[in-house]
Amino acid sequence: MKLDQQTIAQLAEHLENAELQAHDVLKITDDHPEMDWGDAYAIQNEILRRKLARGNKVVGLKCGLTSRAKMQQMGVETPCFGFLVDNFTVDDGGTVKTAELIHPKVEPEIVFVLKKALSGPGCHVGNVLAATDFVMPGIEVIDSRYRDFKFDLKSVIADNCSSSRYALGGMAVPVADLDLRTLGVVMEKNGQVVSIGAGAAVLGHPAAAVAMLANHLGARGEEIPAGTMILSGGVTEAVSVAAGDHVNLRIQSLGSVSLRFA
Ligand code: OOG
Ligand code: MG
Numbered sequence: 001m002k003l004d005q006q007t008i009a010q011l012a013e014h015l016e017n018a019e020l021q022a023h024d025v026l027k028i029t030d031d032h033p034e035m036d037w038g039d040a041y042a043i044q045n046e047i048l049r050r051k052l053a054r055g056n057k058v059v060g061l062k063c064g065l066t067s068r069a070k071m072q073q074m075g076v077e078t079p080c081f082g083f084l085v086d087n088f089t090v091d092d093g094g095t096v097k098t099a100e101l102i103h104p105k106v107e108p109e110i111v112f113v114l115k116k117a118l119s120g121p122g123c124h125v126g127n128v129l130a131a132t133d134f135v136m137p138g139i140e141v142i143d144s145r146y147r148d149f150k151f152d153l154k155s156v157i158a159d160n161c162s163s164s165r166y167a168l169g170g171m172a173v174p175v176a177d178l179d180l181r182t183l184g185v186v187m188e189k190n191g192q193v194v195s196i197g198a199g200a201a202v203l204g205h206p207a208a209a210v211a212m213l214a215n216h217l218g219a220r221g222e223e224i225p226a227g228t229m230i231l232s233g234g235v236t237e238a239v240s241v242a243a244g245d246h247v248n249l250r251i252q253s254l255g256s257v258s259l260r261f262a
Contacts, residue, residue: 001038008039012046015159018145024102027146027155035154043158048083056085059229062140063209064161065153066233067201070107073237076153079203081213082161084231090141092169095260098243101143101164106241106259107234108187108249110180110199110206111138111168117226118210120218128207128214131226134172135180135206137251139187139259140231141165142238166231169249169257180206184252185235189245195236206232 003011011028018025028043029035048058065071066079090096098104115133143164144151156162181200186193199206209232214224224230241247241261248258 001042002034002036003032003039003042007032008042008046011043011158012050015043015145016047016050019164022100022102024147025145027151028158029152029155037154037157040154040157044082044160047160051085056087058083059086059089060084060231061213061224061228062161062163062231063213063233066203066209067197067235069197069201069237070234074149074151074156076156078153079209079212079233080153080157080161081216082163084163084166084229088163088165090165090167090259092167092257093260094167095262096141096165098241098261101141102145103149104141104143104164104241104261105238106187106247107140107142107238108185108195108197108236108251109138109140109231109234110183110202110251111136112207112210112230112232113172114224114226114228114230117223118214119223120211120215123211123214123218125205125207125211128210129175132175132207134174135178135254136168136172137170137249137254137257138166138168138231139247139249139257140234141259167257167259168229170251170255173254178253183254186250187236187239188248189239189241194239197235199235201235202233209233
């Protein structure tokens with residue numbers, strides 16, 4: 001760790017205020033080029049602590065930047081991990097208020113819900129499938145607090161990986177009879193297809209993203225508890241949305257989920 005506790009607390013407040021007041025900021029590594037990975041996750045953790053102190057509840061975890069399309073779009077090479085709290089949740093078919101956000105984008109995600117805890121190091125795709133209760137389709141709304149979504153990996157980790165809103169829908173399907181790699185993914189905006197993909201776009205197998213999360217937490221002496229909901233990462237590039245838009249995601253064998261933007 002390169003930053004002191006006071007700087008970590010200040011940066012967490014700075015980024016969380018940008019989220020809560022829906023205004024953008026410059027990437028924090030501009031002023032703190034020395035910050036390291038430990039600092040980045042410490043700032044994210046401090047944002048979580050602030051939210052818990054305010055009464056928010058953690059409802060899930062997320063993996064980000066797990067597909068080549070997302071890595072290329074954002075210019076980074078490594079996945080990142082973040083948290084989801086209850087006030088990020090939007091019902092299937094529900095409305096997201098764009099006035100509460102800076103520059104939202106939507107992503108198609110394969111969502112895991114675990115029946116058993118997962119711990120690393122050494123967690124692999126097989127462990128994840130054995131521990132998975134079911135998978136569902138999910139739309140994630142990301143809203144980087146950084147101007148024009150311009151960031152590096154440490155800055156985006158500190159910003160809780162752009163987490164903002166999400167909706168789950170479709171069917172809860174056990175993984176035993178699914179090949180998650182070949183599941184087709186079709187996302188439409190206002191009735192037009194805007195992105196197409198398959199599960200394998202996420203690290204070759206979406207369960208590999210969950211395994212990576214378990215290994216990341218394992219290195220810190222933590223595990224993924226039983227019952228956890230996990231977004232495995234955008235299958236395709238994220239797509240910008242604005243008030244008036246309607247987004248529908250269909251995933252083969254899992255059904256569909258939709259969101260409206262007002
Ligand atoms: C970072 C968050 C990425 C995903 O699924 O790849 C993410 C960003 O692109 O702003 O949630
Ligand atoms: Mg995502």
